[in-house]
Amino acid sequence: MDEGTFESAARRLRLTASAVSQRIKAMEQSAGQVLLQRSNPAQPTAAGAIVLRYARQMEVLASDAARDLGQSDQQSGDWISLPVAVNADSLATWFLPALADVPRTLKVVLDILREDQQHTTSLLRSGAVMAAVTSTSEAVQGCTSVSLGSMRYRAVCSPAFAAEWRLDDLGLAGMDAAPMVDFDRKDDLQHRFIRTRLGHDPQSPRHYVPTSADFAHAVLLGFGWALLPEQQCLDEIRSGALREILPGESSDVPLYWQRWNLQSSLLDAVSAAVVANAAGALHR
Numbered sequence: 001m002d003e004g005t006f007e008s009a010a011r012r013l014r015l016t017a018s019a020v021s022q023r024i025k026a027m028e029q030s031a032g033q034v035l036l037q038r039s040n041p042a043q044p045t046a047a048g049a050i051v052l053r054y055a056r057q058m059e060v061l062a063s064d065a066a067r068d069l070g071q072s073d074q075q076s077g078d079w080i081s082l083p084v085a086v087n088a089d090s091l092a093t094w095f096l097p098a099l100a101d102v103p104r105t106l107k108v109v110l111d112i113l114r115e116d117q118q119h120t121t122s123l124l125r126s127g128a129v130m131a132a133v134t135s136t137s138e139a140v141q142g143c144t145s146v147s148l149g150s151m152r153y154r155a156v157c158s159p160a161f162a163a164e165w166r167l168d169d170l171g172l173a174g175m176d177a178a179p180m181v182d183f184d185r186k187d188d189l190q191h192r193f194i195r196t197r198l199g200h201d202p203q204s205p206r207h208y209v210p211t212s213a214d215f216a217h218a219v220l221l222g223f224g225w226a227l228l229p230e231q232q233c234l235d236e237i238r239s240g241a242l243r244e245i246l247p248g249e250s251s252d253v254p255l256y257w258q259r260w261n262l263q264s265s266l267l268d269a270v271s272a273a274v275v276a277n278a279a280g281a282l283h284r
């Protein structure tokens with residue numbers, strides 16, 4: 001699954017694509033079910049997701065055992081890949097510093113999948129990732145869930161945009177009509193902000209800017225208004241580069257760390273680093 005195609009998997013395993021295909025067919029015959037959708041990129045079936053999850057668990061446990069037995073050599077090639085899912089705003093602000101605190105001796109390389117916090121649990125269920133930052137408190141089956149705190153957002157825009165759309169005078173009514181910036185079509189943060197206050201979705205035309213840094217930059221440049229994490233807007237509000245449209249109002253998004261319920265020194269170390277860093281970066 002990590003490589004997406006038989007050819008890429010063959011290069012990683014130093015086999016031919018035909019040999020990889022034969023191995024998959026043998027696994028499917030043993031399981032009595034189709035495990036892999038032959039799409040591009042290849043995707044696991046429901047049965048394949050179960051096998052993938054089991055394989056990842058075995059890989060983590062084998063790595064832990066080798067390290068505990070003193071068989072892990074920093075110069076050897078037995079590094080383990082840890083797939084995790086995280087929302088874009090966390091990735092752009094506090095999450096990478098957390099992962100930087102994971103001990104290098106664990107020999108882990110990170111496979112970070114960016115997904116909206118409301119959708120990361122689907123990656124846990126499929127076995128695509130071992131842990132995720134999510135807005136869902138209820139633990140996925142086979143996982144544990146720990147509260148990280150809340151990411152606080154402020155409704156902001158550039159001073160010129162505020163003047164053009166008379167947002168200082170009109171407030172919410174002006175926001176309802178003025179252009180706004182969304183991350184992508186899954187992003188409903190701005191919609192929920194307006195919906196909870198006015199009772200309907202905003203009528204605003206929308207820009208889509210699907211990277212966190214460029215999203216914030218688009219707001220600075222006056223493309224539209226948006227909700228930005230405090231880490232990306234407080235300094236700009238103080239300097240006057242951004243205007244807070246509704247001073248004193250904010251939108252908090254609770255975040256949780258869900259990980260496989262697996263006794264593993266690797267997952268324990270990563271989880272400890274994430275929880276500790278979130279404690280200093282998020283609101284309680």
